[in-house]
Amino acid sequence: MIDAKIGLRNLGRNRRRTLLTGSLISFGVLCLIVFQALKVGMHNQMILSTTSLDSGILQIHAPEYRNNRTGLQPLAQPDQLVAKLTGHHIAFSARLKTAALILAGPQSSMLSISGVHPDHERQITQIAANLVEGTYLQSAETIVLSRSLAQAMSLAVGDQVTVMAQDSGGQPALIPLRIQGLYDTGLPSFDNTHAYVTLDTMQHLLKADNVITEIAIHSTLNAQSQAESQLHELLDERYVITRWQQNLPDLVQLIELNDTTMSILIVIVFSLVGMGILNTMTMVTYERFQEFGLLSAMGYPPAGVLRMVLYEALFLGVGSAIVGSFVASLICIWLSQHGLDLSQFTSSNPYFTNAHILYPQTRLIDVVSAAAMACLTCVISSVFPAWKVSHLDPVEALRHQ
Structure with a gap:
């Protein structure tokens, strides 16, 4: 427990650096939540607008x-x-x-x-x-x-x-x-x-x-499976029931392409976040070599030093994720009420909503996933500097200038 308290207090020792690093993490979380909400909203509108043109669900x-x-x-x-x-x-x-x-x-x-x-x-x-x-x-x-x-x-x-x-x-x-x-x-x-x-x-x-x-x-998208099950109970083998995914394969491929693009974006964003955390924690541990050496000389266990640094990174990730998630939710709420006009980009797209106004749809799982990935990235990026300072030779660390 003492490791967690010290790790939390260490965030306030250089508030400017903590604020800058936290802003980077928050911005990454914000981008992912907003982009994911826009993607989900776009996919649902593409499906509904396309199926309402001719095919049905x-x-x-x-x-x-x-x-x-x-x-x-x-x-x-x-x-x-x-x-x-x-x-x-x-x-x-x-x-x-x-x-x-x-x-x-x-x-x-x-x-x-x-x-x-x-x-x-x-x-x-x-x-x-x-x-x-x-x-x-x-x-x-x-x-x-x-x-x-x-x-x-x-x-x-x-x-x-x-x-x-x-x-x-x-x-x-x-x-x-x-x-x-x-x-x-x-x-x-x-x-x-x-x-x-x-x-x-x-x-x-x-x-x-x-x-x-x-x-x-x-049918609605949420009730598609229920409607399909009901039809299977009513009809025999003389009839074949097909979903919109089978009737509109081009639309399915477009959605899969968007999902792949989103996955690449996630990797890029969290790679940048990870590098920022690694850089920050490396500077933090470098500045505190003498401090960590003194702790080791006093008999503080290496595992305790390791936990201290990891807790510091974890608290930084949690705080930043909360801020990023909150701001992203506000943005998504505003966009869900006013929409995002994409008419100049989608006017001839046969798979996009007829109104060409995009409304994001925020899912709790997307918010939680983005926040969890941010925290996990912070911890993983801090493993190397934490391991390094936990294995310092106390004498060499105390001589460090």
Whole structure:
């Protein structure tokens, strides 16, 4: 206990040096907590914004869907499947999707067209909420396009286009449709490749009565596992349940890349902190050679000297970590209320939030981990100078000038 008291008092012997070193540690802890909170918030917003564009958190497909995505892969007994999901109050949208060609005079464009139930689709995606002209699907033989695609093809609400696709028999099929609404998500890469019609219209076009190829499920990220377990209990082997991680592999890779970058940042920050602590404790022990030599000459055990120096480093790390964590928490609270505008960096990123405003999400485990790593780095960086002074020859130490 006496070792800890002496180690704590030693921090006040050179307050300027203690303050400078503590500021370095606090700044490192602050950076890690804030960056980690921004990273978690960015990842969650990327996931939610991307899944709300089209995929949903979970999807249900036929088993053949994984091996063959070019042709129609109908879900077995769609009426019974829809009834089960409705009876268990699961938010879902049944779809019939295919690649199609939109023709308007000399203009044409290839895209993915989805036949949906308008009311159900509103629960899964934000397309209806992003309408800028006209209305969402309210009648048959109408289509909703993006504003950017309509402008590129010189189209407006009320104009007629022709949709050509391959029907269930492999033959080309055409249908004239009137543009009922235009949407704008702010992501041209998505907007220019997606269009929407009613499910009945799509089934009529593809000659696929009572056929659906996909069901998208809505859920929060925290409830994803619970929703997936519920679906596995309801459905048999005729249906395959896929997570957003399987449906959006590019997004998963981007998140993994960000995690790797964050790991590199952690190593760099704590390497700098470690070098700062090593330098400080080396100077501290060098200045006190005579003091440590006197303690050894009086019979103070080497282990006690070792503990004294390590306690000094530990208390420095704990105090600095507390200050850094407190300031970082205040910054994260402020940012969570006001957000961080990244629109100039993310305007064309298909995996980022539509609003382009980043809100950090602070987790207790991240705060505790950053503080613990700071304390551990302080102790580890002090092991060598502590070991050195604990093995000093008392006579040589007392002669040190």
